[in-house]
Amino acid sequence: MLWLRMPARDYDAIVVGASFGGLAVARRLRGEVLLLDRNEVGSVQTSACGTPLWVPETLGVSASVLQVHDRLVIRTPTRTVRYDLSTVPFCTFDYRTFCEGLLAQCRVRFLRTSVAGIQDGAVVTGEGRFTAPVIVDCSGWRRAITGGADLEPDGRDHSFGLETYTALREEGLTFLLDRRLIPQGLGWIFPVGTGSLIGLGSYVGRSKLRPALERLLREHGTSPGTYHGTYFPNRLQRPIVGRVFAVGDAAGQCLPLTAEGIRPALFFGGECGRIVQQILDGAVSLEAGLALPAALSCAPARAVDGDPHPDPLVRDGHPARGHPAAPAALVAALRLVRAARPIGCAGGDLIRGRGGEARVSTRMPVDGMRGR
Numbered sequence: 001m002l003w004l005r006m007p008a009r010d011y012d013a014i015v016v017g018a019s020f021g022g023l024a025v026a027r028r029l030r031g032e033v034l035l036l037d038r039n040e041v042g043s044v045q046t047s048a049c050g051t052p053l054w055v056p057e058t059l060g061v062s063a064s065v066l067q068v069h070d071r072l073v074i075r076t077p078t079r080t081v082r083y084d085l086s087t088v089p090f091c092t093f094d095y096r097t098f099c100e101g102l103l104a105q106c107r108v109r110f111l112r113t114s115v116a117g118i119q120d121g122a123v124v125t126g127e128g129r130f131t132a133p134v135i136v137d138c139s140g141w142r143r144a145i146t147g148g149a150d151l152e153p154d155g156r157d158h159s160f161g162l163e164t165y166t167a168l169r170e171e172g173l174t175f176l177l178d179r180r181l182i183p184q185g186l187g188w189i190f191p192v193g194t195g196s197l198i199g200l201g202s203y204v205g206r207s208k209l210r211p212a213l214e215r216l217l218r219e220h221g222t223s224p225g226t227y228h229g230t231y232f233p234n235r236l237q238r239p240i241v242g243r244v245f246a247v248g249d250a251a252g253q254c255l256p257l258t259a260e261g262i263r264p265a266l267f268f269g270g271e272c273g274r275i276v277q278q279i280l281d282g283a284v285s286l287e288a289g290l291a292l293p294a295a296l297s298c299a300p301a302r303a304v305d306g307d308p309h310p311d312p313l314v315r316d317g318h319p320a321r322g323h324p325a326a327p328a329a330l331v332a333a334l335r336l337v338r339a340a341r342p343i344g345c346a347g348g349d350l351i352r353g354r355g356g357e358a359r360v361s362t363r364m365p366v367d368g369m370r371g372r
Contacts, residue, residue, distance in 0.1 A: 017138030021248025023102040024269025042096035046230035061101035146241035162229035163199025
C-alpha cells in the first residue's frame with residue numbers, strides 16, 4: 001500500500017469515500033489511484049457492523065470479527081420468531097479493523113480531506129483540485145460528487161438510524177418491531193463481544209430518536225455510551241451520473257428493511273472496481289464502461305442472492321409501480337422471510353412454544369459476492 005500525504009494532481013482514477021464501498025472499489029484497482037475521505041480510514045463508525053461470517057473471511061479481514069451469531073430473533077409485542085443461522089452464521093465486527101484491513105490490500109494514495117464536489121471535470125477538495133478520467137463516488141448518502149448542491153436528506157428517499165454501545169451481554173441478533181417503541185421503524189440489538197450495540201431506525205427519516213432509544217435502554221436495564229447515527233437510502237439512485245460512477249449508499253444500494261448496506265456496497269464496489277480496471281487496462285472504453293453498471297443495477301436483488309429470475313418488484317432497474325418505497329434491494333431482505341422453513345407446522349401455522357414463541361429455520365441466501 002502506498003499511503004502518501006503529498007499526492008500528484010493527476011491520477012488514473014479517483015475514489016471519493018473510504019468506507020465499505022470505496023475500499024471495495026480501491027482494492028480492485030492498479031495504477032495511479034487517489035482515495036479521498038474527510039476522516040481517517042475506519043475512524044467514524046455509522047454502521048452496526050453485522051454481516052455473514054464468510055464476508056470478512058473471504059476478504060481476508062477475519063481479525064475484525066467480534067462475535068459470531070447462529071440465530072436471529074424478531075420480537076413483536078405479541079410474538080417472538082427465531083431464525084436458525086447455523087448454516088450461514090452472521091457476525092459482528094470491529095469497523096476500524098475491518099476497514100484498515102481492506103486498506104492494507106489497496107495500492108492507492110490516501111488523502112484525508114473534505115470534498116466539495118466536482119467542477120470542470122476536477123474533484124474539488126480542501127487540499128486542491130484533482131483530476132482523473134475515472135471518478136467513483138462512494139461518499140455515502142451525501143453523494144459529494146453525484147448529489148449536486150442539494151445535500152439535505154429527504155424523508156422520501158432516506159431513513160435514519162441512531163445507536164449506542166452498551167454493556168448489555170446478549171446472544172444472537174435481535175430486531176424489534178413495535179409501533180409503541182418507534183412507529184414506522186424498527187429497533188435492534190447487535191451483540192459485539194463485550195457488550196451490544198442497541199439502536200433505532202426510522203423509515204421516514206425521523207432523526208430525533210434519542211428519547212425513544214433511552215427508553216429502550218432503560219427497559220433492558222442498561223445505559224448508553226457514545227451515540228452515533230446517520231441517514232441511509234431507502235430507494236435506488238442512479239449508478240452513473242454524467243461520467244461519474246456511484247457505489248454504495250451514494251447509489252442507494254442498501255437493504256432498506258434492515259438498513260444493511262455492507263454487502264451491497266462490497267458487492268457493487270467490487271464490480272465497479274472490476275469495470276474501472278478494465279477501463280484503465282484499455283480493455284473497454286470509458287463510454288462502454290459507464291454503460292455497464294446500469295445493466296448491473298437492474299438486478300441488485302439477484303446480485304445479492306444469485307436468483308436468475310427477473311424480480312416482479314423491479315422494472316428497468318427501478319421499483320415497479322405500486323411499490324414506490326420498495327427498492328429492488330429490498331427484495332433480498334423480503335426473501336429471507338419468504339424462504340423461511342418452519343420447524344413443526346400445523347395447518348400452515350407456526351407451532352408456538354412457551355411464551356408465545358415460534359421457532360423458524362431458514363437458510364440465508366448468499367449474495368453475488370460469492371466467496372465459497
